[in-house]
Amino acid sequence: MNPVTERELVDSYIRRGYWQDRTLGDFISTRAQAEGDRIALVDQRDALTYRELDDAAGRVAGLLAQKGVEKGDRVMLQMKNSVWHVVSFLGIAKAGAIPIMALCAHRLRELGSFAERAEPTAFIVNEAHQGIDYPAMAREVQARFPGMKTILTFDDIVRAARQASPLDAAAIAARRPAFTDIGLLTCSGGSTNIPKLIPRRHADYLYDAETFAAFLGMNRNDAFMIALPASHNFVLGNPGILGTLSVGGTVVLCENPSPDEILPMIEEHRVTGISLVPAVLSAVLETLSWDDSYDLSSWRMTLVGGSVLEEQLARKAMLMLPSTLHQVFGTAEGINFCTAADDPEEVVIASQGKAISEADEWKIVDENLNEVPRGASGELIARGPYTIQHYYRAPEAEGSFTDDGFYRTGDRAHVAPNGYLVVEGRITDQINRGGEKIVPSELEGYLAELPSIEEVQVVGVPDELLGQRVCAFAIGGSDGFSPASANSHLASLGVASHKRIDQVELIDMWPLTAVGKIDRKRLVEWAQASRNQTNRQL
Numbered sequence: 244m245n246p247v248t249e250r251e252l253v254d255s256y257i258r259r260g261y262w263q264d265r266t267l268g269d270f271i272s273t274r275a276q277a278e279g280d281r282i283a284l285v286d287q288r289d290a291l292t293y294r295e296l297d298d299a300a301g302r303v304a305g306l307l308a309q310k311g312v313e314k315g316d317r318v319m320l321q322m323k324n325s326v327w328h329v330v331s332f333l334g335i336a337k338a339g340a341i342p343i344m345a346l347c348a349h350r351l352r353e354l355g356s357f358a359e360r361a362e363p364t365a366f367i368v369n370e371a372h373q374g375i376d377y378p379a380m381a382r383e384v385q386a387r388f389p390g391m392k393t394i395l396t397f398d399d400i401v402r403a404a405r406q407a408s409p410l411d412a413a414a415i416a417a418r419r420p421a422f423t424d425i426g427l428l429t430c431s432g433g434s435t436n437i438p439k440l441i442p443r444r445h446a447d448y449l450y451d452a453e454t455f456a457a458f459l460g461m462n463r464n465d466a467f468m469i470a471l472p473a474s475h476n477f478v479l480g481n482p483g484i485l486g487t488l489s490v491g492g493t494v495v496l497c498e499n500p501s502p503d504e505i506l507p508m509i510e511e512h513r514v515t516g517i518s519l520v521p522a523v524l525s526a527v528l529e530t531l532s533w534d535d536s537y538d539l540s541s542w543r544m545t546l547v548g549g550s551v552l553e554e555q556l557a558r559k560a561m562l563m564l565p566s567t568l569h570q571v572f573g574t575a576e577g578i579n580f581c582t583a584a585d586d587p588e589e590v591v592i593a594s595q596g597k598a599i600s601e602a603d604e605w606k607i608v609d610e611n612l613n614e615v616p617r618g619a620s621g622e623l624i625a626r627g628p629y630t631i632q633h634y635y636r637a638p639e640a641e642g643s644f645t646d647d648g649f650y651r652t653g654d655r656a657h658v659a660p661n662g663y664l665v666v667e668g669r670i671t672d673q674i675n676r677g678g679e680k681i682v683p684s685e686l687e688g689y690l691a692e693l694p695s696i697e698e699v700q701v702v703g704v705p706d707e708l709l710g711q712r713v714c715a716f717a718i719g720g721s722d723g724f725s726p727a728s729a730n731s732h733l734a735s736l737g738v739a740s741h742k743r744i745d746q747v748e749l750i751d752m753w754p755l756t757a758v759g760k761i762d763r764k765r766l767v768e769w770a771q772a773s774r775n776q777t778n779r780q781l
C-alpha cells in the first residue's frame with residue numbers, strides 16, 4: 244500500500260473540480276440571491292424564505308460576534324428540529340465559527356466529552372423541552388469548561404434572528420474561513436467508548452449534499468421532509484437540508500419522528516421526499532395500514548438508511564407507499580451508497596446500491612487490508628472527496644484509517660454479482676439500535692458500577708422493530724436488576740437517552756468459547772430464546 248498524504252488527496256479534489264472555493268456561509272448567501280422569496284424552510288409554526296433565512300443567519304452571526312465568538316471558534320449546537328435550528332447552524336457558519344452538531348438525546352457525558360475535545364466558546368441550546376432542562380444542562384457543561392463563555396437559548400436565537408444587528412459584509416469577509424477548513428463537527432456513532440467528532444470541511448460537505456441531490460434528481464419543486472434529528476448527517480447533508488437548499492427546494496422540518504406528525508405535514512406541505520430509519524418507516528407503515536385518509540399524492544421518494552432494512556419491511560414499503568424506495572448506506576465520516584430510482588425492485592430490496600460519486604473509491608478487504616475476491620465478505624473501506632482521513636483531535640483513532648487514506652467503516656459487506664453493495668452488519672460489537680449506534684463496553688462500564696451486580700455483558704440482539712435491541716446479562720444480579728433500574732442508573736449518570744437497556748438476563752456463569760473467552764454469540768442466542776419463551780407465556 245502506498246502511503247498517501249492528506250495534502251495529495253486535498254490537491255487532487257481541488258484540481259479535479261470536486262471542491263470549489265466556497266463556504267457554508269457563502270452557500271446560503273448565494274442561494275438567497277438565486278431563490279429570493281421562495282420558501283426555504285417551514286416547520287410546525289414558522290416559515291422562512293431564502294432571503295429571510297440568509298438575513299436571519301447574518302443576524303445570529305452578529306449576535307455571536309457581539310458575544311465574543313471569533314473566527315474558527317467552536318460553538319455547540321443542541322436544538323430540536325425547527326427552522327431556528329437551520330438558522331443557528333448557518334449563523335454559526337456566517338460568523339466563521341464551527342458548529343458542533345450535538346443531538347437532543349445527548350446528555351452530560353457526551354456533551355462534556357465534546358466540550359473537552361473541541362473547547363467551544365459558546366453553546367446554542369433548546370429551551371426546556373420534553374421534560375429535559377437543556378439550559379441547565381448547558382450550564383453544567385459550562386461549569387466544567389469555563390472557556391464556554393456564552394449560552395444562548397432558542398428564544399435568544401429567535402429574537403436575534405429578527406432584531407440583532409447583522410454582521411456587515413466586511414466583517415463576514417474578514418471572518419471567512421478557507422473552503423478547505425473545517426465547516427462543522429458531527430458526531431460519530433463510534434466504535435470506541437469516547438464519542439469522536441468528525442471534521443467535515445466546507446467544500447467536502449457541500450459537494451456531498453449537492454452530489455446526493457443530483458443523484459436523486461432533486462429540483463426546486465422538491466419539498467423534502469426532515470423528521471430525524473436535524474443535526475444527524477443523514478438529514479443534514481445526505482442530501483437532507485443542504486441538498487434541498489442547493490436545488491432551491493423547500494425543507495419541511497418535523498419536530499418529532501412520529502407518524503402523527505409526519506403524515507399530516509406531508510399532506511399539508513405537499514412533501515415529495517423524506518429520509519427515515521427503518522424503525523420510523525415501520526411506524527409510518529403501521530399507521531397507514533389503519534388510516535388511509537391522508538393525501539400523499541405528492542410523495543415521490545423515500546430514503547431509508549442508518550441500519551439494516553429487512554426484506555419484509557422493504558417489500559411492504561414498496562407496496563404501501565406512493566413513492567420510490569431508496570436504500571441508503573451512509574456514514575457521518577462521509578461515504579454514501581444509494582439505490583437509484585430506476586434500479587430493479589430486487590436490487591432495491593437486497594442491496595444498498597452504488598456509491599453516489601464517481602470519485603468515491605471503495606473496496607472490500609480482509610483483516611490484512613488485502614482486497615477479497617469479488618463476492619466474498621470483508622470490511623468496507625472507502626476514500627473520496629467527502630470522506631474524512633482522520634477524526635478531530637483524536638490521535639488514538641488513527642487505526643480507523645489506512646496508510647493510503649481509506650476510512651475503515653467497521654462494516655462487513657460484499658459486492659453482489661451485479662456490482663451493488665450489500666452490507667451485512669458490523670465487524671465489531673457495536674450495536675445499532677434503530678439507527679442509533681451503541682458501544683457495549685461503554686454501557687458495561689456504567690452498569691458495573693451498580694452494587695447489585697458482579698459482572699455484566701451487553702449484547703445486541705436481533706429485533707423486529709429496532710434492528711437490534713440492547714440486552715444486559717449479569718452475574719450476581721439480584722432480582723432488582725431490571726431494564727427500569729438499569730435505565731434510571733444510566734440516566735442518573737448523564738448518558739444519552741438513546742443508550743438504553745431493553746432486556747435484562749440474570750445468569751450464574753458465562754458461556755465460554757474454546758479459547759476461554761466469553762461467548763457473546765451464545766449470549767445473543769440465550770437472549771433470543773428467553774424473549775421467545777416470555778412471548779409464548781404471554
Ligand code: OOB
Binds near residue numbers: 430476550571595669
Ligand atoms: C448514518 O451515519 P452514522 O455515522 O450514524 O452511522 C454509520 C453506520 C455505518 O457504518 C453502518 O454501521 C450503519 O451506520 N448503517 C447501515 C446502513 N446505513 C448506515 N447499516 C446497514 N444498512 C444501512 N443502510 O447512519 C448515516 C449517515 C448518512 C446517511 C445515512 C445514514
